[in-house]
Amino acid sequence: MRVLVPFAAEHPKTRLDDIFDPRERHAFARVMLRDVLRTLDEAGHSPEVLSTAPLDSRMPVTVDERPLSTAVNDALDPPMAVVMADLPLVTPEVVSELFSSAADVVLAPGRGGGTNAMVVRHPDFRVDYHGASYPDHREHARAIGASIETVDSHRLATDIDERADLVEVLIHGTGETRAWLDEARLELETTGGRVRVSREASEDG
Amino acid sequence: MRVLVPFAAEHPKTRLDDIFDPRERHAFARVMLRDVLRTLDEAGHSPEVLSTAPLDSRMPVTVDERPLSTAVNDALDPPMAVVMADLPLVTPEVVSELFSSAADVVLAPGRGGGTNAMVVRHPDFRVDYHGASYPDHREHARAIGASIETVDSHRLATDIDERADLVEVLIHGTGETRAWLDEARLELETTGGRVRVSREASEDG
DSSP, X not given: OEEEEEEOOSSOOGGGTTTSOHHHHHHHHHXXXXXXXXXXXXXXXXXXXXXXXXXXXXXXXEEOOSOHHHHHHHHOOSSEEEEOSOOTTOOHHHHHHHHHOOOSEEEEEOTTSOEEXXXXXXXXXXXXOSSSHHHHHHHHHHHTXXXXXXXXXXXXXXXXXXXXHHHHHHHHOOSHHHHHHHHTTEEEEEETTEEEEEEOOOTTO | XXXXXXXXXXXXXXXXXXXXXXXXXXXXXXXXXXXXXXXXXXXXXXXXXXXXXXXXXXXXXEEOOSOHHHHHHHHOOSSEEEEOSOOTTOOHHHHXXXXXXXXXXXXXXXXXXXXXXXXXXXXXXXXXXXXXXXXXXXXXXXXXXXXXXXXXXXXXXXXXXXXXHHHHHHHHOOSHHHHHHHHTTEEEEEETTEEEEEEOOOTTO
């Protein structure tokens, strides 16, 4: 199935500014995108990037500067999937689970109420990523008479937006994103029973 | 299978002190425990509470004041499962998934590196909940030659410790815990694209 992967090419991952500088955030977003594209490809799907700016990629790239929901709705051509670019924990097995349901609308909620991945088979479905999009997408699917299924996956629910999310990559990640974090000298630290990410100073820093 | 449900009966859920007073945290912890026990029961298992203090419950209660890992290891009698008491999103379907694997050690990671649920069939396995217990439990299982399986579930990964976790209950919760939060006048609020929990003032407040 064709899979759209929306990507914010400019000023990505601003909520990671307490740990990465702008150049690092730029690189980190691209590393996560590559992991997601590779995983979709390995799972037998055809990922296409929907980027806000031109981008080098092995996969086809469409540039659309408009807001996320507008751009996705314009490109949406069911049956089609939409998978976010900041899901480095996703494995081919998890992708297969997402596609295994035959429901008209399959939703993978993100932590915090977002929609991290979806499969759309109903021609009238439209996305709206603003706010708590997962309950909104459910309600919309119900309103248009589409059958709905939800995928319960920690890997799919974990979009990487802020420092606490990096803990999940260090614990569960295996791909290029994990290697990039190791290279950036990030490590787990346990303080008062809670696990956080800390960053070692670089040798030449 | 017998399922241990450890419960911190005194001073529970201190990290929710920015939204609930001590009496509310006490009540909230018990509501979550009841949801977990009911769900385990509905899934056909036999939950037993391992509590730090005496407790009223429909299920058997053992009181053990010692630290969590010590008390659990002392009570552990494989085959047995250990499921945390603060997982109100868990459904009978998710519980069935946890028990569907025949591995010697089945682990359900919590967000932040903890171990929210496990099934132990290997006689030499011991728990250690301090710090990033999920990778530690994996390593220990490997060291004793136990086969390992991980359950990838957002519902099992979501233990309710702090304010941001309540968003998940308002979005995905269905049981008594969800009703309790509605009663406490908690609701979702979207600010700058991020979803948070806010609390309405009570009418008589």
